[in-house]
Amino acid sequence: MFSKILIANRGEIALRIIRACREMGVQTAVVYSTADRDAAYVKLADQAVCIGAAAPAESYLNIPRIISAAEITDVQAIHPGYGFLAENAHFAEVCRSCKIEFIGPSVAAMAAVGDKVECKRLAKKVKVPTVPGSEGSVDDERAALAIANEIGYPVIIKAAAGGGGRGMRLAHNEVSLRAGIAAAQAEAENAFKNSTVYLEKYIEHARHVEVQILADHHGNAIHLFERDCSLQRRHQKLVEESPSPLLSDETRQELCAAAIRLVKAAGYTSAGTVEFLVDNKQKHYLLEVNARIQVEHPVTELVTSTDLIREQIRIAAGEVLSYKQKDLRQTGHAIECRINAEDPARSFAPCPGTIEQLRVPGGPGVRLDTHVYAGYRIPPNYDSLIAKLLVHRPTRREAIATMRRALSEFYISPIKTTIPLHLQIMDNESFLSGHTDTGFIERTMLAK
Amino acid sequence: MSEKKSAKKASSPRSPSVPGSPMDVGLLQQIISLMATNDLNTVDVRDGNRRIILKRGAAPVAVPMAAAPAPLAASPVAAAGAASHTPSSPRDEEASFKSIASPMVGTFYTAPSPDAEAFVAVGSSVAEDTDVCVIEAMKVFNNIKAECRGTIAKILVQNGQAVEFGQTLFLVKPA
Numbered sequence: 001m002f003s004k005i006l007i008a009n010r011g012e013i014a015l016r017i018i019r020a021c022r023e024m025g026v027q028t029a030v031v032y033s034t035a036d037r038d039a040a041y042v043k044l045a046d047q048a049v050c051i052g053a054a055a056p057a058e059s060y061l062n063i064p065r066i067i068s069a070a071e072i073t074d075v076q077a078i079h080p081g082y083g084f085l086a087e088n089a090h091f092a093e094v095c096r097s098c099k100i101e102f103i104g105p106s107v108a109a110m111a112a113v114g115d116k117v118e119c120k121r122l123a124k125k126v127k128v129p130t131v132p133g134s135e136g137s138v139d140d141e142r143a144a145l146a147i148a149n150e151i152g153y154p155v156i157i158k159a160a161a162g163g164g165g166r167g168m169r170l171a172h173n174e175v176s177l178r179a180g181i182a183a184a185q186a187e188a189e190n191a192f193k194n195s196t197v198y199l200e201k202y203i204e205h206a207r208h209v210e211v212q213i214l215a216d217h218h219g220n221a222i223h224l225f226e227r228d229c230s231l232q233r234r235h236q237k238l239v240e241e242s243p244s245p246l247l248s249d250e251t252r253q254e255l256c257a258a259a260i261r262l263v264k265a266a267g268y269t270s271a272g273t274v275e276f277l278v279d280n281k282q283k284h285y286l287l288e289v290n291a292r293i294q295v296e297h298p299v300t301e302l303v304t305s306t307d308l309i310r311e312q313i314r315i316a317a318g319e320v321l322s323y324k325q326k327d328l329r330q331t332g333h334a335i336e337c338r339i340n341a342e343d344p345a346r347s348f349a350p351c352p353g354t355i356e357q358l359r360v361p362g363g364p365g366v367r368l369d370t371h372v373y374a375g376y377r378i379p380p381n382y383d384s385l386i387a388k389l390l391v392h393r394p395t396r397r398e399a400i401a402t403m404r405r406a407l408s409e410f411y412i413s414p415i416k417t418t419i420p421l422h423l424q425i426m427d428n429e430s431f432l433s434g435h436t437d438t439g440f441i442e443r444t445m446l447a448k
Numbered sequence: 449m450s451e452k453k454s455a456k457k458a459s460s461p462r463s464p465s466v467p468g469s470p471m472d473v474g475l476l477q478q479i480i481s482l483m484a485t486n487d488l489n490t491v492d493v494r495d496g497n498r499r500i501i502l503k504r505g506a507a508p509v510a511v512p513m514a515a516a517p518a519p520l521a522a523s524p525v526a527a528a529g530a531a532s533h534t535p536s537s538p539r540d541e542e543a544s545f546k547s548i549a550s551p552m553v554g555t556f557y558t559a560p561s562p563d564a565e566a567f568v569a570v571g572s573s574v575a576e577d578t579d580v581c582v583i584e585a586m587k588v589f590n591n592i593k594a595e596c597r598g599t600i601a602k603i604l605v606q607n608g609q610a611v612e613f614g615q616t617l618f619l620v621k622p623a
Contacts, residue, residue, distance in 0.1 A: 034613075034614060049553060049612045049613075050553075050612040050613045050614050050615070051553050051612065051613050052553075052613045053613075059613075064585060064586060065552065065553045065585075065613065067585075067586055068552065068553040068554050068585035068586055069553045069612070071554075071585075071586065072553065072554065072555060072610035072611075073610075098586070
């Protein structure tokens with residue numbers, strides 16, 4: 001086991017990793033930008049290194065500075081968290097060439113699943129159904145139109161190097177496709193330094209269902225069942241739950257088995273998530289693979305009684321998985337609400353600033369993962385996630401009731417948050433019956 | 449606030465000051481003059497469940513929380529205990545000093561190589577492009593420039609010490 005690791009991230013995930021390390025007796029060093037200098041979680045690490053100014057390029061995305069921090073704190077491994085450099089193959093390579101273990105998959109596995117086009121090719125090889133679309137990238141308008149006519153509109157144009165819901169455009173007909181291709185290529189070049197785009201059939205009214213996997217360096221690969229993340233706004237997840245309501249057991253088994261086949265074929269290790277779209281006939285299609293730990297990982301931790309961060313660290317240290325597939329169960333129902341510092345009344349405009357009053361929920365079945373506290377200043381430079389509120393109860397009905405209670409106890413002032421939106425979701429008929437899909441929130445709750 | 453209350457108590461006939469207790473005005477005056485003579489800035493006196501804290505001079509610099517991480521550099525102005533009251537003029541002078549801060553994360557070296565002479569020492573004159581030290585990161589050695597004009601007043605880090613972004617390395621008395 002490592003004696004010390006560096007956490008190359010911030011906020012709630014940095015705190016989550018520090019917590020896992022403290023329980024394992026592993027020393028921690030955390031990097032921070034000048035904007036995070038006074039954050040309380042920084043003081044919980046054994047060592048803290050300021051690596052630069054607030055802008056991510058100067059700090060959390062700055063590979064030389066992070067590596068330098070790792071060297072002077074003399075760590076054996078780096079945990080990249082999620083976002084930032086978590087899926088940056090170059091960063092993983094630099095770490096390992098400096099004899100510092102990167103807590104995540106190998107560079108080869110990252111490349112195999114990170115490029116959406118390559119991942120689809122791999123999926124086809126192991127008979128994992130993929131969304132009908134262009135076989136590879138689409139280079140020009142003519143090719144795009146031909147494919148769209150073949151698979152049928154509506155289609156979605158996606159950036160091969162995109163992720164996290166970014167770099168996607170919908171086209172309902174030839175006209176919008178023509179306009180969309182060039183624009184999508186330009187956006188992709190700008191955002192991801194890679195203008196490669198591909199086309200897929202747009203599956204309407206689909207559910208987003210993802211499978212959590214863990215794989216070690218001893219050939220063991222297991223799944224920890226699925227999470228349903230259909231409630232989204234602009235492709236950003238708002239609410240996640242497990243088990244996925246209305247998913248048949250048969251489909252569940254197929255999804256989990258497909259996920260295992262895919263990660264084994266990719267030689268994937270560490271934690272990862274295989275995302276699928278499931279239509280209203282339980283037909284499923286591979287969406288993408290996330291080669292990192294995800295924001296919503298606690299949903300799985302609750303229903304399966306596991307510790308995914310601990311497992312990631314153990315896997316990276318060369319240990320065998322703690323869990324055997326036959327022993328894993330989904331018990332009860334868990335829901336997570338992502339609390340963002342955004343104002344739903346003003347188109348979700350971000351609300352950085354100081355939290356003056358904070359009263360957090362608690363009681364049976366409630367888990368709160370957050371780095372914030374009364375007096376904490378939310379910096380304007382990073383994403384707006386300030387807390388993850390989770391519940392775990394024996395049934396979905398009880399979980400929703402507990403979430404309603406917990407949300408109503410949660411008081412943050414004067415920062416505006418998405419708590420009111422979540423309360424509305426917990427009261428929504430369609431959500432209660434489980435009949436939602438990825439377009440649901442925008443269609444029904446946010447439509448003007 | 450508590451000092452005011454105690455003073456009131458001491459002079460009230462209903463609670464006569466007990467000689468030798470913290471509420472004894474005579475004792476307080478002795479303590480105050482002792483503080484001045486011996487250059488103490490804080491005295492905390494208890495007697496049973498009565499207590500008085502006397503402070504004089506500039507407020508001491510806050511001591512970091514018990515749970516604070518091990519700082520990479522020993523802070524040069526870390527307060528400890530009682531005798532940190534410095535006469536006001538050197539303090540004011542220091543406030544006018546410019547600081548040279550580390551622009552990167554790495555290891556600080558005073559000289560370009562182990563057997564070479566240090567770039568600067570206390571008293572050395574520097575101009576904007578004077579090399580003051582080297583910071584090594586990932587086997588690359590970076591010469592750090594003064595970026596100000598004056599004389600080196602203090603060197604706050606040691607040769608071979610790990611430094612972080614923004615950490616103060618030198619204090620420079622402006623020209």
